[in-house]
Amino acid sequence: MTSKSHWKLLALALVLVVVMVWYSISREDSFYFPVSEKKEPCFQGEAERQASKIFGNHSREQPIFLQLKDYFWVKTPSAYELPFGTKGSEDLLLRVLAITSYSIPESIQSLECRRCVVVGNGHRLKNSSLGGVINKYDVVIRLNNAPVAGYEGDVGSKTTIRLFYPESAHFDPKIENNPDTLLVLVAFKAMDFHWIETILSDKKRVRKGFWKQPPLIWDVNPKQIRILNPFFMEIAADKLLSLPIQQPRKIKQKPTTGLLAITLALHLCDLVHIAGFGYPDAYNKKQTIHYYEQITLKSMAGSGHNVSQEAVAIKRMLEMGAVKNLTYF
Ligand SMILES: CC(=O)N[C@H]1[C@H]([C@H](O)[C@H](O)CO)O[C@](OP(=O)(O)OC[C@H]2O[C@@H](n3ccc(N)nc3=O)[C@H](O)[C@@H]2O)(C(=O)O)C[C@@H]1O
Numbered sequence: 621m622t623s624k625s626h627w628k629l630l631a632l633a634l635v636l637v638v639v640m641v642w643y644s645i646s647r648e649d650s651f652y653f654p655v656s657e658k659k660e661p662c663f664q665g666e667a668e669r670q671a672s673k674i675f676g677n678h679s680r681e682q683p684i685f686l687q688l689k690d691y692f693w694v695k696t697p698s699a700y701e702l703p704f705g706t707k708g709s710e711d712l713l714l715r716v717l718a719i720t721s722y723s724i725p726e727s728i729q730s731l732e733c734r735r736c737v738v739v740g741n742g743h744r745l746k747n748s749s750l751g752g753v754i755n756k757y758d759v760v761i762r763l764n765n766a767p768v769a770g771y772e773g774d775v776g777s778k779t780t781i782r783l784f785y786p787e788s789a790h791f792d793p794k795i796e797n798n799p800d801t802l803l804v805l806v807a808f809k810a811m812d813f814h815w816i817e818t819i820l821s822d823k824k825r826v827r828k829g830f831w832k833q834p835p836l837i838w839d840v841n842p843k844q845i846r847i848l849n850p851f852f853m854e855i856a857a858d859k860l861l862s863l864p865i866q867q868p869r870k871i872k873q874k875p876t877t878g879l880l881a882i883t884l885a886l887h888l889c890d891l892v893h894i895a896g897f898g899y900p901d902a903y904n905k906k907q908t909i910h911y912y913e914q915i916t917l918k919s920m921a922g923s924g925h926n927v928s929q930e931a932v933a934i935k936r937m938l939e940m941g942a943v944k945n946l947t948y949f
């Protein structure tokens with residue numbers, strides 16, 4: 621081989637190495653947690669220890685779901701209005717709590733160690749083949765109207781808990797959930813309580829007051845419904861994103877439902893893994909954001925979320941080991 625072609629080969633090899641290093645850095649594979657077939661060891665109280673570092677020691681004292689007794693017998697005062705508290709919505713809430721439940725199901729309660737996975741709606745789940753892995757967790761938390769039917773290979777089919785608000789409720793909840801899935805309402809405004817009351821008590825529906833038409837007929841068992849304690853929205857906003865809780869603006873800055881779900885999981889579970897989190901960069905205008913539909917970051921323009929700030933918060937939780945990621949971040 622001539623020395624000229626020798627140098628050419630060396631240069632080619634160098635370019636290859638640079639491209640490989642760049643690719644792995646750009647995918648930030650350091651936050652990719654290789655999936656193993658074996659169940660991850662689970663240590664009781666581990667998530668609690670991590671959560672106390674982020675949220676303080678007393679957040680564990682809060683009930684996960686709102687309870688009738690706290691509004692009926694004792695009038696629990698709340699410092700904030702929805703979505704960070706229940707101030708001003710007590711009467712409506714009282715009627716909703718009278719027809720729903722607050723218990724954590726025995727199937728979760730009885731677990732020695734609760735292994736949970738929070739499944740975000742992100743595009744990086746597409747072709748991930750993570751369905752089987754996701755189904756093995758004790759508790760699978762899903763968000764909004766994210767489908768499972770037709771996507772089982774990538775996202776699994778088990779749904780233990782689904783967080784939703786009226787505008788994000790799937791019109792046919794039976795298709796995308798299991799018969800015992802807990803449907804957990806995240807209330808952002810008083811109308812959200814009103815909506816669930818009219819649905820469950822079959823009262824006259826109100827169409828106004830929503831930013832998108834929610835279902836008017838919703839075939840669910842009231843025993844499946846829970847109301848998320850807005851305290852978790854408050855601490856996600858305050859401790860993870862340093863957002864002001866009292867905001868005069870019409871469109872309030874608030875955590876995404878996914879960040880809220882991670883906050884909830886750190887209080888409910890012993891081990892918390894996440895999958896399907898992460899948005900494209902702001903300049904990436906054509907990249908679709910969901911694993912199930914073709915929409916871009918533009919759709920989130922007026923939604924009150926700061927996705928780059930959320931990425932910082934998630935990276936912090938990954939770095940400290942509070943959560944582990946099944947997809948890349
Ligand atoms: C148009 C619009 O309103 N989009 C909002 C949608 C929409 O309302 C529902 O999908 C119902 O249709 O809901 C949101 O979020 P969305 O339902 O898109 O996604 C659920 C959660 O997954 C995480 N996610 C999603 C996509 C992505 N590329 N990376 C991610 O990390 C986020 O944590 C996100 O919360 C929401 O509720 O937070 C936030 C979105 O702003």
Ligand SMILES: CC(=O)N[C@@H]1[C@@H](O[C@@H]2O[C@H](CO)[C@H](O)[C@H](O)[C@H]2O)[C@H](O)[C@@H](CO)O[C@H]1O
Pocket residue numbers: 785787808831870871872874876877919920921922923924
């Ligand atoms: C599509 C959009 O921008 N909608 C906003 C709505 O934002 C969404 O609110 C949801 C709660 O209802 C949830 O937080 C979701 O993640 C947001 O994308 C604003 O809250 C609403 C305020 O009036 O304005 C809608 O246009």
